[in-house]
Amino acid sequence: KQEVTQIPAALSVPEGENLVLNCSFTDSAIYNLQWFRQDPGKGLTSLLLIQSSQREQTSGRLNASLDKSSGRSTLYIAASQPGDSATYLCAVRHDQKVTFGTGTKLQVIP
């Protein structure tokens, strides 16, 4: 059974810092990995999708990497801003299902 872990569960950083969020998964037979952002009381907003054949994807200040063989992904956020404060979730797609991590709650302090 696929298990997805995100560490740390919570992170607080001053504005302007670069930061890394981690995601690990137990079964490397995945189709893709997706990073989401969730604001309090809201649904999930897709940030980046990495196919199993890819190593990384970039969108603006965000860069996601994937090392399928070691079962790890990182989300790098450059020059963090207070508006980046949210919970960040990673999800791996395998077979017809998607398994989510429990998220990292990020607070960026002005």
Next chain:
Amino acid sequence: DVKVTQSSRYLVKRTGEKVFLECVQDMDHENMFWYRQDPGLGLRLIYFSYDVKMKEKGDIPEGYSVSREKKERFSLILESASTNQTSMYLCASTSQGAHQPQHFGDGTRLSIL
């Protein structure tokens, strides 16, 4: 842009009631999903559907059923609501193909009293 619309943002129902949660997507996606999200447990898959009138159980289907009569609409049904079904319910859709991302609605916060 893909739009996934859930009919209610907040819903309060009583124990024993039959509850319907509706989800509509506007991008002709084949696959639709229902999740519930609880603190400390993350998102858990309740049911999903590959096509009209098709449904598959997820990880926690007990106490729920689903209906997909039209491609764009996927309904989650709580046959007899119980207090342990108080949760945030999220609907998602995606097109066929392993490389396609999931798109989510804004969620329904359901309280069972």
